[in-house]
Amino acid sequence: MTAGSQPYKFRTTMYTIVKTAILGGGLTGVTLARFLAGKGEEIAVLEGEPAIGGLCRSRQDAGFCFDTGGSHIIFSRDEEVLRFMQSVLQENRAVRKRNTKIFYKGGYVKYPFENGLSGLPAEDRYFCLNEYIKTLIASEKGELPPVKNFRDWIYATFGRGIAECYLVPYNTKIWNYPPERMSAHWVEGRVPRPPVEDVIRSALGIETEGYTHQAVFSYPQQGGIEALVRAIAAPVMDRVTCGFQISHIRKSSSGWEISDGDRTVQAEKLISTIPLQHLIPALEGVPERVRQAVASLRYNSVCSVFIGIQAKVPDISWLYVPSLEIGLMNRVSFPSNFSSGVAPEGCSSVLTEITYNEGDPLTRMSEREIITHVIDSLTTMDLIRNEDVVYTGIAKHRFAYVVYDLDYLANVKIVREYCEAIGIDLVGRFARFEYLNMDACIRDVLDYTGRAA
Ligand SMILES: Cc1cc2nc3c(=O)[nH]c(=O)nc-3n(C[C@H](O)[C@H](O)[C@H](O)COP(=O)(O)OP(=O)(O)OC[C@H]3O[C@@H](n4cnc5c(N)ncnc54)[C@H](O)[C@@H]3O)c2cc1C
Numbered sequence: 362m363t364a365g366s367q368p369y370k371f372r373t374t375m376y377t378i379v380k381t382a383i384l385g386g387g388l389t390g391v392t393l394a395r396f397l398a399g400k401g402e403e404i405a406v407l408e409g410e411p412a413i414g415g416l417c418r419s420r421q422d423a424g425f426c427f428d429t430g431g432s433h434i435i436f437s438r439d440e441e442v443l444r445f446m447q448s449v450l451q452e453n454r455a456v457r458k459r460n461t462k463i464f465y466k467g468g469y470v471k472y473p474f475e476n477g478l479s480g481l482p483a484e485d486r487y488f489c490l491n492e493y494i495k496t497l498i499a500s501e502k503g504e505l506p507p508v509k510n511f512r513d514w515i516y517a518t519f520g521r522g523i524a525e526c527y528l529v530p531y532n533t534k535i536w537n538y539p540p541e542r543m544s545a546h547w548v549e550g551r552v553p554r555p556p557v558e559d560v561i562r563s564a565l566g567i568e569t570e571g572y573t574h575q576a577v578f579s580y581p582q583q584g585g586i587e588a589l590v591r592a593i594a595a596p597v598m599d600r601v602t603c604g605f606q607i608s609h610i611r612k613s614s615s616g617w618e619i620s621d622g623d624r625t626v627q628a629e630k631l632i633s634t635i636p637l638q639h640l641i642p643a644l645e646g647v648p649e650r651v652r653q654a655v656a657s658l659r660y661n662s663v664c665s666v667f668i669g670i671q672a673k674v675p676d677i678s679w680l681y682v683p684s685l686e687i688g689l690m691n692r693v694s695f696p697s698n699f700s701s702g703v704a705p706e707g708c709s710s711v712l713t714e715i716t717y718n719e720g721d722p723l724t725r726m727s728e729r730e731i732i733t734h735v736i737d738s739l740t741t742m743d744l745i746r747n748e749d750v751v752y753t754g755i756a757k758h759r760f761a762y763v764v765y766d767l768d769y770l771a772n773v774k775i776v777r778e779y780c781e782a783i784g785i786d787l788v789g790r791f792a793r794f795e796y797l798n799m800d801a802c803i804r805d806v807l808d809y810t811g812r813a814a
Contacts, residue, residue, distance in 0.1 A: 369609045371618045371625045379405040382619055382628035385635040386601050387415020389789025389802045391594035393632060396810040398597045405626060409606035413594055416758055419585025424705030426585040427667040429756035431714040432679060432694030433586035434578040437800035449592040455582045455700040459575055463527060463681045464742060474527040475519060475555045479566035489522030490564040496520035512540035514548055531683035535691040536764055537661050537716045544765045547796060580699035611645045636760045636791035637776055654775040657768060658794055661716040663761035664723060666735040669752030670745050674709040688738030689715045689723060716762060728755045760791045
């Protein structure tokens with residue numbers, strides 16, 4: 362990927378000229394293409410993989426359909442974006458009521474945890490409620506220490522009980538990074554902050570609902586989450602080139618030259634939706650401090666393990682697994698509960714997610730070892746029986762989660778300012794390097810194309 366010390370020779374034999382090049386054909390890239398083409402702009406999407414979709418790809422095999430970038434559902438607080446996602450899918454949409462749990466000490470606790478306190482053993486319920494109330498009182502009296510990191514925020518918001526029983530172990534597992542080394546700037550609106558009455562009600566066993574904008578969600582009836590990306594991309598597929606792994610980019614007299622080492626595309630304008638870790642090394646003449654800032658940005662990879670069984674699964678949408686003792690996975694989803702079209706007749710499906718980084722024990726395990734580990738965990742949890750397994754599979758995505766470490770804000774600022782100065786627009790999850798869900802990526806596109814109009 363690196364531009365190297367020798368100047369790279371851009372080939373002029375296989376040369377295409379467009380007005381706007383969109384780097385990356387994930388959800389953000391194809392949504393940009395659709396909206397810009399709709400405004401009559403001449404665009405080309407350059408996607409490195411053989412297929413579009415990025416994190417929103419789905420694998421269809423043996424009658425099963427699994428999302429490769431971890432289990433995805435369609436939900437949003439953003440009415441306009443939600444309507445857009447629903448409308449492109451037309452009839453290909455199943456609607457479900459969320460029934461999400463946390464696997465805690467061998468039983469199920471309703472999600473979010475603070476809305477499920479009545480499901481805890483009595484001692485833990487007391488610990489969580491008592492510490493929550495003590496924290497509220499300390500907060501009212503102005504006695505809480507200042508919040509310096511994500512861990513402090515958890516303790517200051519939920520108290521020591523909820524923090525230690527669930528939020529700290531779960532977040533340590535999913536981020537694969539200590540919460541005390543993460544920034545707290547991003548949590549509002551993402552980690553649900555419940556009304557006080559709800560926590561007390563839930564501890565007393567009165568039903569409450571948290572995170573309500575997700576309480577009802579939809580999912581493509583056929584084709585997994587990739588069906589959403591395909592539906593968005595349908596009007597512009599003729600402008601997408603797959604298998605174009607961008608390796609070199611340079612400014613030219615008329616704009617930009619972009620190469621995959623074989624072909625060159627010339628564009629007046631460049632919009633990047635690819636990870637900064639791919640964009641910056643492809644560019645010529647990037648200052649060292651910008652390269653350093655990109656190298657310091659933290660992210661997680663995800664390993665998705667697919668299990669098909671000839672049996673039923675519990676009526677649960679997905680299950681969080683905070684305990685490391687149970688296994689490496691942080692979440693278990695049941696796609697066949699999202700749609701009746703993703704598993705063969707008489708079968709059900711289970712998708713588990715493990716976040717990891719290069720060098721972790723998982724990277725030294727073979728695919729077979731990972732699958733066996735997951736099956737063992739699922740049988741320990743009594744979710745499946747080994748003899749019912751009829752299908753297994755695995756997929757890994759290197760760029761899955763942005764990790765907001767304590768240096769994040771300083772590093773991302775350096776990179777964004779540099780891209781802005783040289784005239785590259787950044788849109789989407791790993792281009793802006795923000796924790797954006799699908800709806801936020803589409804919102805980013807709407808805001809961007811509105812601005813560009
Ligand atoms: C485990 C997990 C679960 C999730 N669940 C949900 C959910 O339930 N609901 C929800 O709304 N969101 C969910 N998300 C978030 C959602 O996946 C993202 O918001 C969305 O996929 C980001 O799209 P993107 O196009 O910005 O990025 P990406 O999907 O990363 O797309 C980037 C594209 O650029 C391409 N690319 C990279 N480098 C190059 C290169 N050098 N040359 C050419 N092409 C390149 C990639 O191949 C890829 O296609 C989840 C994410 C994860 C990790």
